[in-house]
Amino acid sequence: MIPLSRARSLQALLRLPVWLWLGAFFLVPFVITLKISLSEPATAMPPYLPVLDWRGGAGDWSDFLQALNVENYVTLATDALYRDAALASVAYALAATIILAGIATPLAYAIARSPAGRQPLLVALVVVPFWTSFLIRVYAWIAILKPEGLLNLGLMRLGLIGQPLEILNTPVAVLIGLVYAYLPFMVLPLYAVLSRLDPALREAAADLGASPARVFRTVTLPLALPGLLAGAALCFIPMVGEFVIPDLLGGSETLMLGRVLWSEFFSNRDWPLASAVAILLVVLVVGPVVLFRDAAAEAASGEGSGREIPGREGAP
Amino acid sequence: MSVLTRSVLIRAVLISGFGFLYAPILVLVAYSFNASALVTVWGGFSTRWYGVLLADGPLLESAWMSLRVATLSAAIATALGTLAALALARHGRFSGRTLFTGLVTAPMVMPEVITGLSLLLLFVGIGLDRGMGAIVVAHATLGTGFVAVVVAARLRGLDRDLEEAAADLGAGPFRVFATVTLPLLAPGIAAGFLLAFTLSLDDLVVASFVSGPGATTLPMRLYSQVRLGVNPEINAASTLLIAAVGLAVGAATWLGARRGGRATS
Numbered sequence: 001m002i003p004l005s006r007a008r009s010l011q012a013l014l015r016l017p018v019w020l021w022l023g024a025f026f027l028v029p030f031v032i033t034l035k036i037s038l039s040e041p042a043t044a045m046p047p048y049l050p051v052l053d054w055r056g057g058a059g060d061w062s063d064f065l066q067a068l069n070v071e072n073y074v075t076l077a078t079d080a081l082y083r084d085a086a087l088a089s090v091a092y093a094l095a096a097t098i099i100l101a102g103i104a105t106p107l108a109y110a111i112a113r114s115p116a117g118r119q120p121l122l123v124a125l126v127v128v129p130f131w132t133s134f135l136i137r138v139y140a141w142i143a144i145l146k147p148e149g150l151l152n153l154g155l156m157r158l159g160l161i162g163q164p165l166e167i168l169n170t171p172v173a174v175l176i177g178l179v180y181a182y183l184p185f186m187v188l189p190l191y192a193v194l195s196r197l198d199p200a201l202r203e204a205a206a207d208l209g210a211s212p213a214r215v216f217r218t219v220t221l222p223l224a225l226p227g228l229l230a231g232a233a234l235c236f237i238p239m240v241g242e243f244v245i246p247d248l249l250g251g252s253e254t255l256m257l258g259r260v261l262w263s264e265f266f267s268n269r270d271w272p273l274a275s276a277v278a279i280l281l282v283v284l285v286v287g288p289v290v291l292f293r294d295a296a297a298e299a300a301s302g303e304g305s306g307r308e309i310p311g312r313e314g315a316p
Numbered sequence: 317m318s319v320l321t322r323s324v325l326i327r328a329v330l331i332s333g334f335g336f337l338y339a340p341i342l343v344l345v346a347y348s349f350n351a352s353a354l355v356t357v358w359g360g361f362s363t364r365w366y367g368v369l370l371a372d373g374p375l376l377e378s379a380w381m382s383l384r385v386a387t388l389s390a391a392i393a394t395a396l397g398t399l400a401a402l403a404l405a406r407h408g409r410f411s412g413r414t415l416f417t418g419l420v421t422a423p424m425v426m427p428e429v430i431t432g433l434s435l436l437l438l439f440v441g442i443g444l445d446r447g448m449g450a451i452v453v454a455h456a457t458l459g460t461g462f463v464a465v466v467v468a469a470r471l472r473g474l475d476r477d478l479e480e481a482a483a484d485l486g487a488g489p490f491r492v493f494a495t496v497t498l499p500l501l502a503p504g505i506a507a508g509f510l511l512a513f514t515l516s517l518d519d520l521v522v523a524s525f526v527s528g529p530g531a532t533t534l535p536m537r538l539y540s541q542v543r544l545g546v547n548p549e550i551n552a553a554s555t556l557l558i559a560a561v562g563l564a565v566g567a568a569t570w571l572g573a574r575r576g577g578r579a580t581s
Binding site: 007008010011012014015017018019021022023025026027028029030032033036103106107109110111113114122124125126127128129131132133134135136137139140141142143144146150180183184212233234237238240241242243244247248258261262265266271274275278281282286289290 | 322326327329330333334336337338339340341343344347395396399400402403407410412416419420422423425426427428429430431433434435437438441453454456457460489514517518520521524525535538539542543545546550554557558561562564565566
């Protein structure tokens, strides 16, 4: 046997590459983004001021600190364009999450209630679109939603509408795209919870006289809530920062934060403002949702501490 | 509600749910075989767009670039992610555990625009050449967390008795790891690699931020054409990608089912 202290230092050594890589390529970049969000744009390369000379002495540092400014954050807070984009992003993500819950719950429930032998195939059918290119799946909707597209063609053939509907380049198209692209993320955690539910609970409720609707509402749904929350957290954050969907389906008028960041960066070459948008997105959206999710997980594990949940201990 | 109405209801939900998931993909595939260049006019069956695709040099070049980037970045992500999974599942309490967990899981939920922008700012700051290497580093960073989660789940499900038995029989920790833990972990590591590979192959946003004019991946190439509108050549490229993914997932499901069947019999 290796002595315990040597085992511990070996473990620390094994963690070192992960620390170094994620520190260098995730933590440090974030600090740099924070720093650049406090500088001003310039027509140079890199296009921002002040540039800190890392090799400089303390004098450079104090000059650097004096030159920092919060101008970008003032712009974001006062300019209606950015305020509207922030509010619209959250509104889109919230609406899409609610629609997703409405669609994913019956679908996950139907899969969980299918014959056990067929369930792996049904789950694989949910997973395949998730593995298929995101860009391609969003692109597929253009041909369906555009004025001369298949949806309008079909509705006109059926005589339901006389004029093609304007769907592409509207908020409706963005919502359709968000719900479509993120559906697997919502179905899978819900299915994971629903498939583990003890059927005896439902049977007991039914034996005591509850109607199927009541059993679903008072037994199944509350027990499925952790899956619903996990799915919502998984979908909400990336949807707020989404770029591809509003860009391809939303037209030029749809402003979402991810798109604003993209155009500030690529079109306007305003790196400091793009950085400020990124920092704001993290502080206002990513942080709170992650904290909420962890708190919910904590509460759920605390509540269930009397019951045995194998494999749950120490889960992040 | 009778058993019959319930099974009809469940079937109806399944059909409409999977119809919604697959209809756009089927439309895309169908129109890749359309002789007409107009997406809404059916001009008869044709494979001409596949010919156009195979003659499109820049597109093929970007596909080759994507494959190389995905292989390299998934290999790095698999190594780092497996180490991270061991730390999360087996190392117990260690100093900085909360920060460590945060660093591993945060890139998974971070919006891509932020990851892309902050990595670019780092690369510009240190003067790194913004070519293929930059995309590999970025994608490895993205993939590590996903590999870690997949491998850690497998680790928690492992029967520790096997490792303890090997240790009791006198195998050292390295030997236990190499001959018992690693083989048991292999399916999880393979799944993690595939996940990291697919994520890299699929990424548009992060690659667009970090790469310079010299390195164009397949999604970047497709995106620049998609912005100009619907185009049957893109449908053909998409169909090939979907077929590849469908085959891979099908094979994985089949293998998993076979292994599961053997374990229970």
